[in-house]
Amino acid sequence: MTRTTAISVSTKRPLGVALLLGLLLALFLGIFPSGPAHAAECTPDASTGCVQGVIKTSSGDPAVGIKLTIKGGGEDQTVETDSEGRWVFAVTKAGDYTVSVEKSSLPDGQFFKSAESREVQVQLNNQASALFPLTDDESAAQGGSSATGGESAGESTKSANSFSWPRFWQQFVSGLRMGLLISLASLGLSLIFGTTGLSNFAQGEMVTLGGLLAALFMGITGNLWVAGLLAVVVSAGFGWAQDKVLWKPLRKKRLSLMQLMIVSIGLSITMQYLFQFFWGSGVIRIDKSTPATWTFFGVTLTVQSYIAMGISLLAIIAVGLGLMYTRFGRATRAISDNPALAQASGIDVDRVINIVWIIGGGLAGLAGVFLGLVFNGLNWFTGGQLLLMFFAAVTLGGLGTAFGAFVGSMLIGMMVELTNIWLPGDLKYATALLLLILILLVRPQGIFGRKERIG
Amino acid sequence: MDFWFELLQSILQVAIAPTTAAFVLAAIGLNIHFGFTGLMNMGQAGFMLVGAYGFGVSVSYFGLGFWAAIGVSIAAAVVFAIILGIPTLKLRGDYLAIVTIAAAEVLRMVVKLAVLQDITGGPSGIPGQKYRPVFTELSPLPEGKTTILGLTYANTGVDDWWTRIVAWGLVALFLLITWLLIRSPWGRVLKGIREDEDAVRSLGKSSYAYKLQALILGGIMGAFGGIVMALPAAMQPDSMGRPMTFNLWMIVLLGGAATIFGPLLGSILFFVVRLVLTSLAGEFIPSSLLNTQQTEQLAWVLIGLSLILLVVFRPQGILGNKKELSFNV
16 A cells, blocks of 8 residues: 555665756756846836736736837837736826727737727826726627627627627637647646656646747747747657656656655746746747737637647547557557556556657647647746646546547636636636536546546 | 844744744644645645635624634635545545645635625735734733844734734644644544555544544644734735645645644745745845846745655655655555
8 A cells, every 4th residue: 555665665866856957957048048028117206107007808817918009298119018917108208198009919809898099197206097998799899890790789888798699609619729728738648647647737837838939939930830840849858858857767766646746746836937037927929920810600719729729639639549549559558557467568668658758748838839829928827827727627537538638628628718708707717627626526537537546 | 244144133033923833834734634644635725715814804894803703714614624525535645636726726716806806805815904903902912012032023013923922822732732633542543544544444434534534624724824824914815826835745845744843844944945045145146147036936946846856855854754654646
């Protein structure tokens, strides 16, 4: 029952931990010039007046990377909202200014509830603010230039939280998109759990890494496709390296699963703050241009979203087919069922686990790239925030089953986006987590899991 | 020389700060969960949040008195423990971990809701002056300031001796309770569950009931940690999130799981080492190379790394005994 004795048996101390960290540091130091981005700040004093505000999307999340301009009194400045949706201008003359939001920089599916530009009176040594409320209901938006059509003007007064079929349809497709993105990451999580038993708390950071690397390569190459591909390749390489220098030695050392889990938590904290150290705590955008949108059967998403959904689906199908029909896939499933037996029947368990880490890292990186594109930027905590969604998806589908992870992810994605119609946006992640707790009450092994794994 | 003297003084300051005591309290609770019973509770910050808001909301919104609010806090922690425990204590350890972390996050998101602005204060929380008076008016200390060992605080006020006395008094009380309970037959059953649950079951004990009791007890201690944490400052939902839980784990593992004084030692060391590192970096590394914000981030990187190294190389911590350690999933 206890594995504690095993800890003391092993005398070989893995240098792996130190090696990995060295590698991590070297990787970051080597390729990335240090320069943390600071959020815009303005302190009013005798020669400065501040104009500021916070823009939030209809779901209550901060709207990031929105461009605003201020004009008047000889000033003409442009800023972008930071990770908290905050924007601020510092002006040096009192007077009337016009603050306007660039409509094309709004996230897709978001519209102005009232005006897109406002007049503000600024005094020195003082602060002024301007509000730009957003809605995701186009018909309720200002101007009402409705693409969905067929709605009377009388409906333009209804609240953003009411139900309408076009809105449902839009959220449904957003849910599909969210589900596919979560699937990418949770497939990796599930494969790793299935073969090694590790609940990897650092999976979220592998996602973040993918997105941040894509932004980095985008800056170097300028080509989104190349940058994305490179980011995925490096993420996969990071998965490989992680297994080689950290997880494999620890497995050899016979650390228990609980210890491995705490190690992954430590790794997650380390990576989060390394990201913050090198990339700053602001929002990093992969593609700085204004994304084009495309309306398809009444659903408006960015073109990048559609492409991301397509590629995600292809990747998921490829992994699924690979697991079903290739020798490697059979070996993976054999190890999930019984590692000792798999080893005895001639499967090189360590090699298979290593490949699983490579695939897991690559998929997580891909998820990160797409998250960064679809949500118009990411920060050091993007993956960490979604980590519990991945766990919820994997648990819902059944821990350690790949198909279950996919179905679970789609359900969680739908849940997150659809509850948004009825509940305040702040709650959208909470409902998915509540679902997780309820599932464990009723059917702890998940939808596709088998009972023996849980007890 | 001035620098070293000031450093010594701030070390002393940190060592007796109410926040440190709050962490000790929550860590004692976590130690009962993990160290003695072997439960992977990854949501201890959730218990702290339940405790803090249970107290703060009862006072500021419902206008209850001090003792009634404490009662509400304890009741809320018990209910939270039962809700968490019933679905998960029969399952394998990592399920409890995932559910507790999820539940703590859900709670944090709920108290942050803008809809609840009037009750919980939404994202900005409840300011201290709305609930602190019921606590300060219990103070028997005279007016004025007192200086002990070069540290001067008001006897009763915002950041005062009264909070420190109560906080560390609670720490002493909980350490005593833990010591008494763990050497009692009840505590021996807990340890038995940690070592071999099947063996305990075969003796006719309901391991499920014992685990739930342990979860409740440790949760109540976590709730007190939350109250003590909120008393000298304000209540903020985001200060009781995942990082808090991970810090508590770090503290328990550092001091030594399954020991009585492990959480106390771990907590003081955790804060003092962090303070020393950041002040040394602030003093000797030019700010052009490393500004305060970056030092803070590097301190976190160090916390993550030490967590890894600790678990790999010395899972029993400083005071612990390797045989007394349970990491079985």
